[in-house]
Amino acid sequence: MLSIRNLGIRYGQIDAVRNINFDVNDGEIVCLIGANGAGKTSTLCAIMGLVPIANGSIEFSGTDLGGMPTEKIVRMGISLIPEGRRIFSRLSVEKNLLLGGITIQDDDVQSMIGEMYSRFPILKERCNQLAGTLSGGEQQMLAVARSLMSKPKMLLMDEPSLGLAPMLVKSNFDLICRLRDEGNTILLVEQNVNQSLRITDRAYIIENGELVASGSGSELMESDFVRNSYLGITDSK
Amino acid sequence: MEIAIQYITNALSVGGTYALLALGLAIVFGILGFINFAHGEIMTICGYVLFYAMAIGLPFWFAIIIGVIMAGVAAVIMERIAFRPLRGANPMSLLIAGFALSGALQISFLVFLGERPKPVPMPEYFTGAIKIGGIYIGVVQVISIAVTIVAVFALNLFLKRTKFGISLLAAAEDFSIARLMGIRANAIFSGTFAISGLLAGIAGVLWLAQRGSVSYTMGFTPLIKAFIATIIGGMGSLTGAVLGGFLLGALEIVFQIILPSEQLIFRDPIVLFFLIAVLLFRPGGLIQEKKESMR
Numbered sequence: 001m002l003s004i005r006n007l008g009i010r011y012g013q014i015d016a017v018r019n020i021n022f023d024v025n026d027g028e029i030v031c032l033i034g035a036n037g038a039g040k041t042s043t044l045c046a047i048m049g050l051v052p053i054a055n056g057s058i059e060f061s062g063t064d065l066g067g068m069p070t071e072k073i074v075r076m077g078i079s080l081i082p083e084g085r086r087i088f089s090r091l092s093v094e095k096n097l098l099l100g101g102i103t104i105q106d107d108d109v110q111s112m113i114g115e116m117y118s119r120f121p122i123l124k125e126r127c128n129q130l131a132g133t134l135s136g137g138e139q140q141m142l143a144v145a146r147s148l149m150s151k152p153k154m155l156l157m158d159e160p161s162l163g164l165a166p167m168l169v170k171s172n173f174d175l176i177c178r179l180r181d182e183g184n185t186i187l188l189v190e191q192n193v194n195q196s197l198r199i200t201d202r203a204y205i206i207e208n209g210e211l212v213a214s215g216s217g218s219e220l221m222e223s224d225f226v227r228n229s230y231l232g233i234t235d236s237k
Numbered sequence: 238m239e240i241a242i243q244y245i246t247n248a249l250s251v252g253g254t255y256a257l258l259a260l261g262l263a264i265v266f267g268i269l270g271f272i273n274f275a276h277g278e279i280m281t282i283c284g285y286v287l288f289y290a291m292a293i294g295l296p297f298w299f300a301i302i303i304g305v306i307m308a309g310v311a312a313v314i315m316e317r318i319a320f321r322p323l324r325g326a327n328p329m330s331l332l333i334a335g336f337a338l339s340g341a342l343q344i345s346f347l348v349f350l351g352e353r354p355k356p357v358p359m360p361e362y363f364t365g366a367i368k369i370g371g372i373y374i375g376v377v378q379v380i381s382i383a384v385t386i387v388a389v390f391a392l393n394l395f396l397k398r399t400k401f402g403i404s405l406l407a408a409a410e411d412f413s414i415a416r417l418m419g420i421r422a423n424a425i426f427s428g429t430f431a432i433s434g435l436l437a438g439i440a441g442v443l444w445l446a447q448r449g450s451v452s453y454t455m456g457f458t459p460l461i462k463a464f465i466a467t468i469i470g471g472m473g474s475l476t477g478a479v480l481g482g483f484l485l486g487a488l489e490i491v492f493q494i495i496l497p498s499e500q501l502i503f504r505d506p507i508v509l510f511f512l513i514a515v516l517l518f519r520p521g522g523l524i525q526e527k528k529e530s531m532r
Contacts, residue, residue: 050413074419086414088407099407102400103419150419 001026001154001185002047002078006056009042009209016042017209019056024154029176029186031196031217033230034206040189041083043206044156047187048080049073060154075103077153081160083189085143089132093123096131096142100149109149116145137168144175154185161192173199193230197221205230239372244490250378252486253385254443256479258463259470260392261436263478267409268429271328272464274335275315277456278342279434283308283441284451285346288355297360305438312434313427321426339456346453354452357445381443388439389479392432396475401428409473469512471522480523485512 002024009017017039024030032040045051047058049070058065065073088096097116101109117124120141126134131142140160147155157176161169173195180186180199190196197203197217205213205226213225220226227233258276265273283304290300319338323330363380366373396402401424408415408425416422444459445451466485470477488508496504516522 048417050416069422070413070416071419071421074417080417082414082417086411088410088414090410091403091406095403095407098400099403099415099418099420102404146418 001061002187003059004043004047004056005059007043007046007053007058008055009039009046009051010054011051015054015209017046017206020204020206020209020211022204022211022214024185024187026185027180027183028201029180029188029199031188031190031200031203032206033190033193033196033203035191038206039209040206041158044080044158044187044189047073047078047156074150077151078156079147079150079152079154080156081143081147081158083158083162085139087131087134087139087142087146089130091131092128093131093134093142094127096146097123097149100146103150108151112149112151116148120145136164137171140164140168140172152184154187155179156187156189158189159191160188161190161195169195193226197226242372243374244494246374246378246382248487248490249483250381250385250443250447250486251489252483253381254440254447254459254482255462255466255485256482257385257388257436257440257443258459259466259478259482260389260475261433261440262463263467263470263473263475264405264409264436265429265433266467267473267475268405268412268425269320269331271331272335272467273315273320273433274332274460275319275338275342276335276433276437276463277458277460278339279308279312279315279437279456280441280444280459281342281346281451281453281456282311283438284357284445284455285350285355287442287445288357288451291357301442304442305435308438308441309431309434312430312437315434316426316430320430321423324422324426339460343453343457350453352453354450356450359446359449363446377446381446384439384443388436392436392475395432405429405432465509465512467522469515469522471524474522474524477522477524484515484523488512 004020004022007017007020008015020043022030032043034040042051046053047065049065049068053066060076060078063076065076088099094113097113098109101112104112117127122138123141123145126138131139134142160176161172164172169192176186176188177199188196188200197220200217202216203214203220204211205220213220213223215223258280262272262276265271286307287300287304290303291297295303315338319334320331323334359377363376365376367376367379396406404415404420405425405428407418408420415425440459444455462485463482466481467478468481469484470479470481485508488511489504492504492507493501
């Protein structure tokens with residue numbers, strides 16, 4: 001569905017991402033893992049057209065996304081849940097959802113909002129409240145619901161568990177699994193390596209803008225490199 | 238009592254004109270992050286359109302409608318030609334583009350339309366006074382206040398109730414996230430300038446109604462006043478712009494009254510002194526809005 005070839009992203013003189021290759025197939029969860037500044041968010045921003053790509057290509061369902069404006073990429077069926085949620089805090093919950101559905105038919109908007117309310121009943125209770133007054137967990141739900149409003153073919157999630165209480169982190173990963181089971185395709189960026197590897201179909205590890213390892217979730221869980229560097233497990237042999 | 242009410246209506250009508258202009262500046266600043274220094278020239282364009290429309294014999298009200306619409310169109314064209322090519326540039330570049338545009342327009346007015354102010358005669362029923370509860374009040378003042386209230390109310394309704402208005406509010410809060418929703422950036426740019434231009438057009442008509450003629454420098458003073466009002470109100474805040482406009486108008490009328498006539502030339506410096514005092518206590522203006530950086 002999404003295929004990225006030799007992707008390079010440059011900010012001035014600095015290479016943020018160098019020659020990255022990966023694929024996301026229909027119905028998969030694929031996870032990008034890496035430390036702060038490794039280039040994960042840059043990669044997601046490049047897919048959405050928010051930052052220009054320096055070289056390489058990004059293809060979605062056979063269409064080259066290079067140079068396409070963000071609003072057109074959204075209409076192709078990709079939706080990003082940004083890091084830090086970035087809901088419109090000065091607008092009501094319902095207006096946030098309305099904006100999420102700005103690309104779909106007017107007749108569909110109300111039924112989609114209804115669907116989101118039955119999925120997240122707490123949002124219905126808070127529908128007229130300003131989104132900025134929601135708790136962190138509720139804001140996360142709103143961010144997910146807002147993205148789903150556009151009926152995306154593919155969801156990009158940038159560190160959805162960042163800043164959530166441990167209990168909410170668990171329900172957040174449950175939600176991601178549920179979304180996949182419903183047939184969504186998900187590209188997940190996470191720093192919670194342990195949890196991510198458990199749910200992901202495949203994962204790619206990025207260090208300093210380059211891919212250093214890839215494999216299925218369980219393969220990577222077993223690999224010494226990942227266990228030492230990302231899971232903090234040292235085997236005494 | 239009668240005098241007091243006349244002064245209050247004066248303050249409200251002057252403040253209302255400033256408020257409409259300041260709203261136009263603030264909506265562009267709030268959404269696109271820069272001050273359009275060619276905003277005053279949109280007013281001037283409205284004035285010239287009004288003059289020529291009446292010169293060819295169009296009825297007064299029809300001329301006003303054309304003038305205001307042309308102000309909106311001029312603002313959209315302005316954005317398309319001068320600001321859109323600079324999208325994503327440093328706000329300083331946009332500021333300078335605005336100054337350049339303002340200068341170029343003023344010189345063009347001077348060269349092509351002449352140096353002499355052109356009279357825009359108001360109909361008689363406009364210049365008279367009406368009696369409300371035994372007190373005479375200028376019709377122009379009453380109309381100015383009413384128009385300001387209607388315009389602010391309509392803008393509020395548009396921003397809160399229509400899909401496009403809500404998109405503009407979203408873009409004001411977080412432009413790149415608004416684009417991630419699929420809101421077209423170009424539509425935001427054009428829409429913002431259209432609203433800003435229409436407000437400048439309405440303010441232009443009110444300004445002319447009190448002064449009676451249009452010249453190539455007409456936009457300069459009101460632009461400065463509106464700029465002051467947006468700073469006092471809080472950059473980018475629409476409510477703040479309206480408050481700032483009315484505060485500025487009220488202070489001007491107050492000092493107009495209490496200063497002896499030989500010291501009236503000190504009115505503006507004294508008003509500015511007061512507004513600087515406001516900023517000492519509230520450096521961000523009366524209403525401060527948190528804003529995500531624009532990408």
